[in-house]
Amino acid sequence: NAGVTQTPKFQVLKTGQSMTLQCAQDMNHEYMSWYRQDPGMGLRLIHYSVGAGITDQGEVPNGYNVSRSTTEDFPLRLLSAAPSQTSVYFCASRGPGQEAFFGQGTRLTVV
């Protein structure tokens, strides 16, 4: 049982480049979310989805885009990377009434 899988684990981007962080879960969870983790800030919600075709913004959505075409996948797109987006990104999924299950994270550096 793989749980939540994120790729890549590490990425370095130049300012202005775009990229997609991948997230897949095999638990058939309707709810999925993306967080960013910065020192001293905890985890802040970027976007979330309550099912295929349904997404909503979290606390820090600017500069990020998401879509949810299948239950399993919830990719996060950086449209034009900025140094302020240097962070560790976590994807999570959650079943009804359950805890959130997290991927291992993607460490992104924007130079």
Add this chain to the structure above:
Amino acid sequence: AQSVTQLGSHVSVSEGALVLLRCNYSSSVPPYLFWYVQYPNQGLQLLLKYTSAATLVKGINGFEAEFKKSETSFHLTKPSAHMSDAAEYFCAVSRSGNTPLVFGKGTRLSVIA
């Protein structure tokens, strides 16, 4: 809006001493409450969760937490710290079983030999 406050960004205890990590929440409805642990360069692992059953919740690795509605608190405790408990701990709240988790800023626990 929900929020979580973790008192103390860094807590240091001696090996064998009591661990107490504080968490206060605000929520307009009875919440779901969680404690997660994060070891260096890893993802988040669930320690325990409160979902309106027993107010004293036991988790993994000897940790437990007590839900106190009157104090809006969900403090995490462990009677005797081990070196392996050194990590960052996050408290989180959600309004219902299918809504986003809101996290506190975390508390880094150091254990001194």
